[in-house]
Amino acid sequence: MATTTVDRTARTRNDASVAARKRAKSPYSNWFYLPAAIIYGVLFAVPTLTSFYFSLTRWSVFDSKFIGLQNYVTFFQEPGLVSGLWHTLLYGVVTSGLKVVLGMLLAVLLTSQIVARGYLRSVVFFPVLVSTIGVGLMFTVLMNPERGLINQSLSIFGITGPGWLTDPHLALFSVALVDVWKGVGLATLIYIAGIVSIPQEYFEAARMDGASSWNTFRSIIIPLARPATVTVIILSLIGGLRSFDLIWSMTRGGPGFTSDVIASVIYKQYQAGFYGLSTAGNVILFVLVTAIVLPLSRFLNRKEVEL
Amino acid sequence: MTFRRNYLLSFVAIVASIVVFVVPFAFIVLTAVKDQQQASLLDFSWPRHWQLVQNFVDVVQARDYMVIIAFINSTILTVVSVAIMVILGSMVAFVLQRRKSRWTGLVNFLVLSGLIIPPAVVPTIWVLQKLGLFSTMPGLILVEAAFGMSFCILLFRAFIATIPRELDEAAIIDGAGPMRLFFRVILPLLRSVIVTVVVVQSVTVFNDFTYPLYFLPGDQNATVQLTLYNFSSQFGTEYNLLFMNILLITIPPLIMFLFFNRRIVAGMTAGAIKG
Numbered sequence: 001m002a003t004t005t006v007d008r009t010a011r012t013r014n015d016a017s018v019a020a021r022k023r024a025k026s027p028y029s030n031w032f033y034l035p036a037a038i039i040y041g042v043l044f045a046v047p048t049l050t051s052f053y054f055s056l057t058r059w060s061v062f063d064s065k066f067i068g069l070q071n072y073v074t075f076f077q078e079p080g081l082v083s084g085l086w087h088t089l090l091y092g093v094v095t096s097g098l099k100v101v102l103g104m105l106l107a108v109l110l111t112s113q114i115v116a117r118g119y120l121r122s123v124v125f126f127p128v129l130v131s132t133i134g135v136g137l138m139f140t141v142l143m144n145p146e147r148g149l150i151n152q153s154l155s156i157f158g159i160t161g162p163g164w165l166t167d168p169h170l171a172l173f174s175v176a177l178v179d180v181w182k183g184v185g186l187a188t189l190i191y192i193a194g195i196v197s198i199p200q201e202y203f204e205a206a207r208m209d210g211a212s213s214w215n216t217f218r219s220i221i222i223p224l225a226r227p228a229t230v231t232v233i234i235l236s237l238i239g240g241l242r243s244f245d246l247i248w249s250m251t252r253g254g255p256g257f258t259s260d261v262i263a264s265v266i267y268k269q270y271q272a273g274f275y276g277l278s279t280a281g282n283v284i285l286f287v288l289v290t291a292i293v294l295p296l297s298r299f300l301n302r303k304e305v306e307l
Numbered sequence: 308m309t310f311r312r313n314y315l316l317s318f319v320a321i322v323a324s325i326v327v328f329v330v331p332f333a334f335i336v337l338t339a340v341k342d343q344q345q346a347s348l349l350d351f352s353w354p355r356h357w358q359l360v361q362n363f364v365d366v367v368q369a370r371d372y373m374v375i376i377a378f379i380n381s382t383i384l385t386v387v388s389v390a391i392m393v394i395l396g397s398m399v400a401f402v403l404q405r406r407k408s409r410w411t412g413l414v415n416f417l418v419l420s421g422l423i424i425p426p427a428v429v430p431t432i433w434v435l436q437k438l439g440l441f442s443t444m445p446g447l448i449l450v451e452a453a454f455g456m457s458f459c460i461l462l463f464r465a466f467i468a469t470i471p472r473e474l475d476e477a478a479i480i481d482g483a484g485p486m487r488l489f490f491r492v493i494l495p496l497l498r499s500v501i502v503t504v505v506v507v508q509s510v511t512v513f514n515d516f517t518y519p520l521y522f523l524p525g526d527q528n529a530t531v532q533l534t535l536y537n538f539s540s541q542f543g544t545e546y547n548l549l550f551m552n553i554l555l556i557t558i559p560p561l562i563m564f565l566f567f568n569r570r571i572v573a574g575m576t577a578g579a580i581k582g
Contacts, residue, residue: 051427
C-alpha cells in the first residue's frame with residue numbers, strides 16, 4: 001500500500017513536468033491503443049453489448065425477431081434451466097471454498113520446514129497446466145462406478161464407493177472435486193506468495209511470546225495473508241461460475257440435468273438452434289458473475305484497508 | 308522433537324501427494340502403453356505387453372492423421388494469437404501506464420471487464436459471420452487474442468511501472484519518436500515479463516476447449532483439445548488409445564513446465580495478485 005502511494009505521487013509529479021515540457025505532443029501516443037481496441041471492441045465489446053438485444057429476440061440461423069422478455073420467461077419457467085442457475089452458484093461456492101481452505105493449508109505446509117518441498121510444490125501445481133479435457137476424461141475413467149480405480153481402492157477397505165458421476169445427487173460435487181484437484185495448485189501458489197511476503201519479525205515475535213503453531217496460524221498467517229485470500233476467492237469464483245469444459249467432458253450436464261450449469265445450458269441451447277435463449281443464458285451468466293464478484297471484491301478489499 | 312515431527316509430516320505429505328497427484332498421472336502413462344484388452348480393465352497395473360510405439364502409431368494414424376493436423380492447427384493458433392496478445396497488449400500497457408489522459412479510465416474499465424465478463428458466444432459468432440471469419444483459423448486466433456488481452460495488459464503494466472521514466476526522456480531527447488521509443492527502447496526491456504506472458508498464455512490457449520468448440524466447428528481444422536474430445540466418443544472402448552492421446556496432449560505443457568517453472572509461477576502469482 002505504502003509503495004503504491006509513493007509511486008503515484010512520483011508519477012503525478014513526473015506527469016506534470018513532462019506535460020509542461022511537451023504540451024504539444026506526447027511521446028506516449030494514444031494510437032497505441034488502437035489495434036488492440038479494434039480487436040477487443042469488435043470481438044468482445046460489440047458481442048457483449050449486442051447480447052442484451054439478441055437475448056430479447058427469437059433468433060435462428062436466418063433471422064431474429066424481437067419478442068421482449070420471452071426468452072427470460074422461458075428460462076425461468078423451465079425447471080431444467082433454473083436448476084442450472086443453482087448448480088452454477090453451488091459449483092462456484094464449493095470450488096472456491098475448498099480452494100481457499102485447501103490452498104491455505106497446503107501453502108502453510110509447503111512453506112514450513114519439510115523434506116522434498118520442491119517436489120511437493122511441483123506436483124501440486126502441475127495439474128493446473130494440464131488440459132482440462134484430459135483431466136476430465138481421466139477422472140471419468142477413474143470414477144467409473146464398478147471398475148474405476150477410486151472405487152476399486154475403496155473396496156479394498158470394505159467400502160462400497162458411490163457412483164460418482166452416475167448418482168444424480170453426487171455428480172455435480174464429483175466434478176467440483178476434480179475442479180479443486182486441478183485448480184488447488186494455483187490457489188496454493190498464490191497463498192505461498194502471500195505467506196512468504198509476511199515479514200519474518202511477526203513470526204519471531206510470536207515465537208518470543210511462546211505462541212503455539214496454531215496461534216501463529218490463526219493470529220498471524222490468516223489475517224496477514226488476507227490479500228491472497230481475496231485473490232483466491234475472486235479468481236476461483238470467476239472461474240467456477242463460468243466453468244464449462246470440465247463439466248462438459250465429464251457429465252455433459254447429466255445424469256438428467258443434475259450437473260447442468262449455465263455455461264452448459266448456453267451450449268446446449270446453441271446446439272439446439274435456440275440462439276436467443278442461449279444468449280439470454282449468457283446475459284444471465286454475465287449478470288450473475290458481476291452481481292457476485294463486483295460487490296464481493298469491493299467488500300473484501302475495503303476490509304483489507306481497515307486492517 | 309521438532310525434527311521428528313517434521314519428518315513424520317513430510318512422510319505423510321509425500322505419501323498423500325503420491326496417492327492424490329502422482330497415481331493419476333502414472334495411470335495415464337500405464338494405460339497408454341497397454342494393449343486394448345488390458346486397458347479396458349481400467350485397473351492400476353503393470354502393462355503385460357508394452358505397446359508404446361504401436362499405440363502411438365494407431366493414435367497418429369486414426370482418421371487420416373487427424374492428430375497431426377490438430378497439433379499443427381493448435382501450434383499455429385497458439386503462436387499467432389500469443390504473438391498478437393504480446394505486441395498489442397504491451398503497447399496498450401505502455402501508454403496506459405505512462406500517460407494519464409481521458410482514455411485512461413475507460414481503458415482500465417475495459418481491461419477489468421475483459422477479465423470478469425464471460426464472453427457472449429452466439430453474438431460473437433454473429434460478428435464473425437458478418438466479417439466472414441466464422442469457422443476459420445484467423446477468426447479463432449483473433450478471438451483468443453481478444454479474450455486473453457486483459458491478462459497480458461495487467462502483467463505488462465505492472466512491469467512497465469518499474470522501468471524508470473528517465474529512460475524514456477533520454478530516448479526522446481535523442482530524437483526517438485513514439486514508435487522508436489517503444490519498439491527499440493522499452494520492448495527489449497520487457498524481455499523477462501514477455502517470457503512469462505508467452506508461457507502462461509500459450510498454455511492457456513493450447514489447453515482451451517470452449518472457444519474452438521464454438522468458433523471453429525468441423526473436423527478439418529480441429530484443435531488438439533477438440534480431437535481429444537471427439538476421440539472420447541469415437542474410441543469409447545479403446546482406452547489405451549484414448550489415454551495415449553491424453554498423454555500426447557500433456558507433453559507440450561509438461562515441457563513448458565520443466566523449462567519455465569519459475570516463470571510460470573512468477574506470472575501466475577503476479578497476474579493473480581494484481582487482478
